[in-house]
Amino acid sequence: DKDLGADLANVLIPEDRLQDKIRELAAQIDADYEGRDLLLVGVLKGAVMVMADLARALHLPVSMDWMAVSSYGSGTKSSGVVRILKDLDADITGRHVLIVEDIIDSGLTLSWLVSNLQSRNPASLEICTLLRKPEAVKTEIDVRYVGFDIPNEFVVGYGLDYAEKYRNLPFVGTLAPHVYGGGA
Ligand code: PRP
Ligand code: MN
Numbered sequence: 679d680k681d682l683g684a685d686l687a688n689v690l691i692p693e694d695r696l697q698d699k700i701r702e703l704a705a706q707i708d709a710d711y712e713g714r715d716l717l718l719v720g721v722l723k724g725a726v727m728v729m730a731d732l733a734r735a736l737h738l739p740v741s742m743d744w745m746a747v748s749s750y751g752s753g754t755k756s757s758g759v760v761r762i763l764k765d766l767d768a769d770i771t772g773r774h775v776l777i778v779e780d781i782i783d784s785g786l787t788l789s790w791l792v793s794n795l796q797s798r799n800p801a802s803l804e805i806c807t808l809l810r811k812p813e814a815v816k817t818e819i820d821v822r823y824v825g826f827d828i829p830n831e832f833v834v835g836y837g838l839d840y841a842e843k844y845r846n847l848p849f850v851g852t853l854a855p856h857v858y859g860g861g862a
C-alpha cells in the first residue's frame with residue numbers, strides 16, 4: 679500500500695469500489711453506444727486514470743483523444759473562462775463523442791468544454807464523470823454518466839491532485855486540512 683503519511687484525512691472511495699463503479703459505467707456505455715463508433719475525449723490531467731480504466735473495461739472499440747484546458751482567472755477562483763493548452767488532434771464533426779472527466783466541481787470547466795465541442799458539430803456529445811460535487815448539480819450541464827456524488831470536501835487521488843501531488847493514489851481520499859492551510 680502507498681504510504682498516506684499524515685496528509686490524507688481518510689479514504690473516501692476505496693480502490694475496489696472505484697473499479698466496481700468503472701465496470702458499471704462501462705457496461706452502460708457499451709449498451710448505449712452499441713454499433714456506433716465512439717470517441718472518448720479525456721480532459722488532462724485529472725481524467726487520465728478514469729480514462730485508462732474505463733477504456734479497458736469497455737468492450738466497444740473506441741478511439742481516444744485528449745484536451746488540456748486551463749481556467750483563466752486569479753488564484754483559486756475559477757472564472758469560467760477557459761484557455762486551450764492542448765486541443766484535440768482530430769476533427770470531431772459527425773463523431774459520437776463522450777467527454778471523460780474525473781470530477782465536476784463548479785461545473786465551469788465542463789460548461790465551457792461542452793459549448794466548445796458542440797460548436798464543432800459532433801453527431802452526439804455526452805459526459806461521463808467519476809465524481810460530482812454538490813455545486814455542479816446546480817449548473818445546467820446534463821451529465822449522462824456519473825460515478826459518485828460526493829460531499830463538498832477537498833478530494834485527491836485517482837487522477838485528482840493538490841498542487842500536482844496525489845494523482846497516483848489508487849483510491850479517492852480527503853486531504854487533511856493542514857496540508858492546504860485549512861483549519862484544524
Ligand atoms: C480539475 C478537474 C476538472 C475541473 C473541475 O481540473 O480535473 O477538470 O478541475 O472543476 P470545475 O468543475 O470547478 O471547473 P484542473 O483544472 O485542476 O486540472 P487538472 O485536471 O490538470 O488537475
Ligand atoms: Mn481536470
Ligand code: MG
Binds near residue numbers: 724838839
Ligand atoms: Mg487539478
